Amino acid sequence: MKSAMLRYLPLFLLAALWEAVSRSGIVSADTLPPFTQVLNSWFDLMKGGDLWENAASSLYRGGMGLLLAIVVGGTLGVLMAWWRPVNAAMSPIVEIFYPLPKSALIPVTVLWLGFGDGSKILLIFLGCMLPVTLGAFNGARGSEQVLVWSARSMGASRLRTLWDVVLPSALPEMLNGIRTALALSFVLLVSSELIVARSGLGYLIGFLGAGGSYDAMFAVVLTVAFLGFVADRVYQAVVNRVLQWRE
């Protein structure tokens, strides 16, 4: 506990500096509302329920999009590594779409699915799929021939080795890909909600900013940052558990 406090000490110092700069009048309170005021707004937003509601709808979109990306992207990556025709068909598509800034798809998904949850989920799915696919592909391609042979000699069918050997071999790299996807999902979520949405944390940031409630706006921004941090920490803990067989 004490070491955790020490570890995050720079954050407290940053908050103190923020407070000092804002209170001293070096920058105007509109540009940077004092930290304590932001905290107050945060409690108000919590009490009013706005933050909860919008956070819930953001997390739903992010979670669904990411889940789809993991299932579809992981399956695609493993199949590409395992079966040549799938690779031949998919790898040019993957190569073209990988460098595309996925935020460019925001208007496209809105055009297809409107302002609601659907367009955000589709965007996050499309944007987060490729890192998972590439991780699964590289991991599966690196799976050892002798492990497949071992499984086969003990009675596993060829198809069965896909589940028993190739997938677990691909897991470490695939989990790395998912971590990238997780970070990306926050970027896409907030930016798409900022641009076109009627709910969500991104929407709330835009709404409060446009209405001049800067302290509340900062409160939401901090909330997003905190959620991203917690998500990554939880994910890392889960990964460490899943991969405990490694040295």
Added chain:
Amino acid sequence: MSGTAQIVIDRVSHLYRPPRGRAVLALEDVSLEVREREFIAVLGPSGCGKSTLLYLVGGFLPSENGTIRVDGKLVTGPGPDRGIVFQHFALFPWKTVRANVLYGLEKLRLPREERESRAQKFIDMVGLRGFEDSYPSQLSGGMKQRTAIARTLAIDPAILLMDEPFGALDAQTRSLMQSELLDIWRRSPKTVIFVTHDVQEAVYLAGRVVVMSARPGRVKAIVDTNFDRSVPHLFKSGPFIEKVDEVWALVREEALKAQERPQP
């Protein structure tokens, strides 16, 4: 040995096709018969295709020409009648020792209790009691290979294929594992094909040693190496040393040939 041969390798050739570059003839016209419960060692310079021969019997690779029959049936793919132990253990790293040994037993669809007791029996046999819940990454090389041996023996294959199984172990562990393997083999005799490049190991373990030529691999000679292995210090006995010398001379010729040839 007519009539009693369990494994019949009949004029088998294999062409190795690397992903890039031209194909290499790895095995040419290899014929060999192995009797039931015989311990046979396959010896040869590196690159002579001795592991390839083992993979063909295992059904992992297709043969270009010729046939391989096990108990009269043509080999077309891998099966639990032929267990294999690899040089680098090939344990599932994400499974514990127990789960590794259980894997093949699950495939046999044995009832749960029998699976558990059989796994424990073989874990005990290779001296890994207390390490059931360890992952391979937490084990030494010798312990990993013991696990791999237990995993293969647990499914009770009639034939045991061993691909330089002690090649990655240090000298002490290797000699311990050799006598343990002989012990296990004496208690439950199986047909064993043991691939190695260690002459002494081959002569010590096997009843017959097959010496292969440099690439393309052919059967150069088959040497009988029957000793009473319960004799203490067999390694130091005259007949044993002579036999090692005899086999070593055959292998040496081929190793020199292999060196003269440029590697592809």
